[in-house]
Structures are given as structure tokens and as C-alpha cells.
Amino acid sequence: AQTVTQSQPEMSVQEAETVTLSCTYDTSENNYYLFWYKQPPSRQMILVIRQEAYKQQNATENRFSVNFQKAAKSFSLKISDSQLGDTAMYFCAFMKHAGSNYQLIWGAGTKLIIKP
Amino acid sequence: DTGVSQNPRHKITKRGQNVTFRCDPISEHNRLYWYRQTLGQGPEFLTYFQNEAQLEKSRLLSDRFSAERPKGSFSTLEIQRTEQGDSAMYLCASSSPYSRQGGSDTQYFGPGTRLTVL
Numbered sequence: 335a336q337t338v339t340q341s342q343p344e345m346s347v348q349e350a351e352t353v354t355l356s357c358t359y360d361t362s363e364n365n366y367y368l369f370w371y372k373q374p375p376s377r378q379m380i381l382v383i384r385q386e387a388y389k390q391q392n393a394t395e396n397r398f399s400v401n402f403q404k405a406a407k408s409f410s411l412k413i414s415d416s417q418l419g420d421t422a423m424y425f426c427a428f429m430k431h432a433g434s435n436y437q438l439i440w441g442a443g444t445k446l447i448i449k450p
Numbered sequence: 451d452t453g454v455s456q457n458p459r460h461k462i463t464k465r466g467q468n469v470t471f472r473c474d475p476i477s478e479h480n481r482l483y484w485y486r487q488t489l490g491q492g493p494e495f496l497t498y499f500q501n502e503a504q505l506e507k508s509r510l511l512s513d514r515f516s517a518e519r520p521k522g523s524f525s526t527l528e529i530q531r532t533e534q535g536d537s538a539m540y541l542c543a544s545s546s547p548y549s550r551q552g553g554s555d556t557q558y559f560g561p562g563t564r565l566t567v568l
Contacts, residue, residue: 338492367555379493379541379559381552425492429555435506436481436545436555440492 336361338428340441347416348449354401355411355444357426363387365431368402368409369438372422382424385409387431413446421448452476454560456542462566463532470528471563475544482525483557484517485541486510493541499525532567539564 337360347353359368370382385393385402392400397417401410413420423445427438455474463469475482480501485493496515498506501522511517514532519525529536543557552558 367553369556371559378561379543381556381558384553384556386553427492429557431555435498436557437483437495437498437506438485438493438543438557440494442492443490 336363336428336430336439338426338439338441340426340444342444343442344445344447346447346449349416349418351416352412352414353416353446355413355424355426355446357409357411357441359407359409359426359428359439361407361428361430363430367429367431368400369427369429370398370400370409370411371425371427372420373425373443374419374422379425383411416448418448418450420446422446454542454544454558456540456560456563458563459561460564460566462568464568465532465534467532468528468530469532469565470526471540471542471565473525473527473542473544473560475524475542476546476558479544479546479549479558480522481545481547481555482519483543483545484525484527485543487539487541487562488537496527496540529565532565534567537565537567 366387368385397414423443426441482499484496487493499519514530539562541562542560545557
């Protein structure tokens with residue numbers, strides 16, 4: 335069975351700083367996807383970034399980038415030039431890319447607070 | 451693309467009552483998922499549909515829970531004889547293996563239905 339671990343329950347940084355959120359996972363699969371989603375207070379789950387396991391190049395989306403270390407089963411999210419609107423719960427999630435079920439396996443989340 | 455919608459957004463019910471939630475996925479998405487999220491936790495998978503077929507159910511989905519997707523479009527999740535432990539946010543997501551935006555099988559979420567059982 336797959337598991338996802340986020341070891342930082344809460345983090346806070348000053349606006350404009352860079353912050354890195356950690357995620358590790360455990361799987362015996364070779365083909366899978368990894369995701370970061372954000373969930374602002376009282377708002378819906380929003381996709382931040384996605385990484386295919388077969389790709390060596392780390393995914394980037396504007397101020398968001400990942401450090402994907404497949405051998406170490408590590409998938410961290412870096413947020414550059416943080417903004418007040420980045421305040422949210424951030425969830426790391428795993429999805430197998432095989433079989434008939436594409437469910438997401440989730441970490442417990444990291445609460446990120448951006449301070450003005 | 452109008453996104454995933456869920457109704458109602460909030461539901462308060464008394465223990466023992468039945469409740470039904472609705473999810474309308476993104477129109478071209480053939481895969482639909484239900485998750486449950488309790489306060490301060492990550493979501494937990496409940497069930498998955500591909501078109502109208504329910505292909506996977508979690509052991510979390512007791513016999514009081516039933517989900518349908520009758521024509522492969524919208525889906526309903528019914529909870530019978532609600533218990534206080536059912537209080538949670540119920541999330542619906544949809545995906546497509548052919549989606550270009552966001553990549554194939556990336557799941558997009560609705561706003562959720564928050565259930566409170568008194």
C-alpha cells in the first residue's frame with residue numbers, strides 16, 4: 335500500500351520569502367503521479383503542480399517548483415516570492431498510473447501562513 | 451469549463467436522518483471520485499466511477515453509504531441513518547484520461563458539501 339507523509343504540520347514565513355514544504359512517500363510502483371494541492375481557508379482544493387514519475391525534469395509553475403527525488407521517494411514544493419494569497423493548507427498526493435483505480439493517496443497536510 | 455459543482459454546500463441534519471449530495475463533474479470528464487475530509491486532515495477516498503460504472507469502493511464506505519452515477523454524468527452520494535461520526539466535508543472530483551490542461555487524469559475538485567450531524 336502507498337503512504338504519503340508530510341512532516342511539517344505548520345509553517346510560517348514573511349511575505350516575499352521562499353519556503354519549502356516537504357513530502358515523502360512510500361510505494362513499490364514505478365509509474366505514478368505526484369501532486370501538490372492547496373486548500374485556502376473555507377475554499378476548495380486547487381491543483382498547484384503535478385509531476386510524472388518517469389520525468390527526470392522537475393515541474394515548475396510560475397513561483398512554484400518541485401524537487402523530485404525518485405530514489406529517495408521525496409517530493410518537496412518550493413514557493414518563491416511568497417504572497418499573502420499563498421496562505422493555505424498544502425497537501426501532497428500520490429496516484430498510481432496503472433490499473434483501474436486512480437484514487438489519490440493524501441498526506442496530512444501542512445498549514446502555511448504567510449505573514450505581512 | 452464551468453468546473454466541478456456540488457450541492458448543497460452545507461447540510462445540517464439530525465442523527466438517524468438520510469441525506470443526499472449531488473456532484474456535477476466537468477462536462478467532458480468520464481471519471482468521478484468521492485472523498486471525505488475531516489477537519490485538519492487530508493481527504494480519504496470513498497469511491498470512484500468511470501462513466502456510469504462504480505469501479506472501486508473504500509472499506510470506509512459502509513452499507514449506509516451508496517453512490518450512483520446513473521447516466522455517466524452527475525453523481526449522488528446518499529448516507530442513510532446518519533451518525534455523528536459522518537460529520538465531515540464530502541468532496542467530489544473529476545478527471546479525464548484525455549485532458550490536456552493539467553495533464554491526463556489530474557483531478558479537479560468541487561467546493562465540497564459540509565455535513566453536520568447533530
